[in-house]
Amino acid sequence: MELSASRPADHKARLEQLKCTKSRLGRQLSGARKVGDDLQDLLAEFQAVTSEIKALQKRLKQQLNQTSTHEKWVPPNLTVSSAVLDQLVKSPVNVQLCTGGDVKAAEAYVACHPASSLWHRPVITSFIAETYRHPAQILIALSADKRVVGIVSLVQLKSRLFGNFMVSVPYFNYGGLLADHPTVADALIEAANRWREQESAAHLELRHVQNLGLGLPQRGNKVSFWLGLPDTTQQLWNSFKPKLRAQIRRGEREHAEFVLGGSEHLHDFYRVFSENMRDLGTPVYGRAFFRKLLQRLPEQTWLVVVRVGQKAVGCAFLAGYRNRLEIPWASTLRSVSHTSINMFMYWKILEFAVSRGYRVFDFGRCSEHAGTYHFKKQWGAQPIPLHWDYVLAPRAVLPALNPENPKYHLLIAIWKKLPVWAANTLGPPIVRMLP
Known part of the structure; x- marks a missing residue:
């Protein structure tokens, strides 16, 4: 949608402008009368401005009446489907590795499960394993009649710096298991724990x-x-x-250019994204990621770039699946933070989401009450608490691999001082080991 002059707010701005013009003309008329100048042209302009003011005031009144008599759309209250259903499953349930012949059935299962996300798809686990060479397993649960009734994808991250652990799935906001019944969920967790x-x-x-x-240790400090x-x-x-x-x-008002496409925008996207990540003190994914x-997802992913004066100043990565469009990564340069370019970018992305028929826009995850929390909430979005469950080794404690951990504060401060080229060189080997 183009922002047109049909909005009440635009009429009000025009009205204020006309009132200033009318005051200026009034002063000119007063001065002209004192010196005996010809008033005809000034009077004509004054009358035209006065007429336009009256017309705008009348239109604003009509729009106010229309707004009061028509119910305004408000964002609906969204409900989240459970990853564990309560459907009848023929016993016994067998959990096995998803091999080449099972992938099609596993993808179909994910596509039909009401709680699935793009990141539950087996293609995503394969992408992670091939891109970063991490050990990975996709476990599927089969019922007695050989139907897929559950799935969980696991990726192992192992390094001297951050330790040895597994995630379902790393790098993305969602994952975990999908199951048709609690007994299936238990069987998947048992098999995952064996690995x-x-x-x-x-x-x-x-x-x-x-x-x-599930009765497992849990974290609940993140929300989408x-x-x-x-x-x-x-x-x-409205x-x-x-x-x-x-x-x-x-x-x-910055007259920014908004472009949306694919890999042809990767250079501009990465330049903005990597500089912003350096400013945050966070290692960046490699361009190849x-x-x-x-x-891998040509019909479901897009890059966004916002330019001002031919220079890229904002970027985003979009991922669509079923009825939801997600923005897992977005950045704007700090040098333009005072211009509200980020607000313009998000509005254009929301326009795109509506035009494509998506019913939900996912702003991505953040910590409760962080700055990004309030940024996302102001759009009318609904906080969705996340519940991350953990299977722990004996005597192990919940992990704390996050920027809030005090042990990383010095490293983050040092990282912010690095040149961008250095951060982009050192970052990818580090971030591949972070969940």
């Missing part, structure tokens, strides 16, 4: 959204933000608070 024991891994992290009641989407961008725009709309318009992910 953890064989590899002497300290823990297994299962990235669930809902609290599945989901925004239900309407049929039209006009409905979405649902925003005036302050949010003003911030978007502030970004539009994004290129290969785009290649």
Whole structure:
């Protein structure tokens, strides 16, 4: 949707401009009368401005009446489907490795499960294993009639710096198991734990959204933000608070160029993304990580680049699956933070989501009450608490591989001082070992 002059806020801005013009003309008329100048042209201009003011005031009143008589769209309250269903499963259940012949059935199972995400797909686990050479297993549960009734994908990360552990799945916001019944979930966890024991891994992290009641140690300090989407961008725009709309318009005044596509934008995307990650003190993924992910999911992933004066200043990575569009990575340069370019970029992305028929926009995960938490909430998005379950080795404790851990504060401070080229060289080998 283009931001047109049909909005009440735009009429109000025009009205204020006209009032200033009317005051200026009034002063000019007063001065002209004193010296006896010809008033005809000034009077005509004054009357034209006065007429336009009256017309705008009338239109604003009509729009106010329409707004009060028509119910405004508000984002719906979203519910999260459970990863563990309560469907009838023929016993006994057999858990086995997903081999080449099983992949098609496993993909079909994920596609039909109501709680699945893009990152549950076997293709994603294969992508991680091939890109970073991590050991990985995809376990599927088969019922007595040979139907797939559950799945869990596991990736092992092992390094001297961060230790030996497993994640389902690393790098992305969602993962964990999908199962048709609690007994299937138990069987999958038991099989996953056997592999953890064989590899002497300290823990297994299962990235669930809902609290599945698995009886495992759990973390709940992360949230995602989901925004239900309407049929039209006009409905979405009208649902925003005036302050949010003003911030978007502030970004539009930069006359930024918004482009959306694929690998052809990778250079600009990575330049902005890597500089921002350095500023945050966070090791960055290699350029190849994004290129290969785009290649694996050509119909479900997009790169966004925002340019001002031919210079890339904002970027985002989008991933769509079923009815939800997710933004797992987004950045803008600190040098343009005062211009609200990020607000402009997110609005254009939301326009894209609505135009493609997505019903939910996923702003991605963050820590509770962090700055990004409030940024996402202001769009009207709903916080979705995440519940990450852990299978721990004896005497192991919950992991703390995150920037909030005090032991990493000095390293983060040093990283922020690195030149971007150095951070981009050192970062990929490090970040591949972080979940």
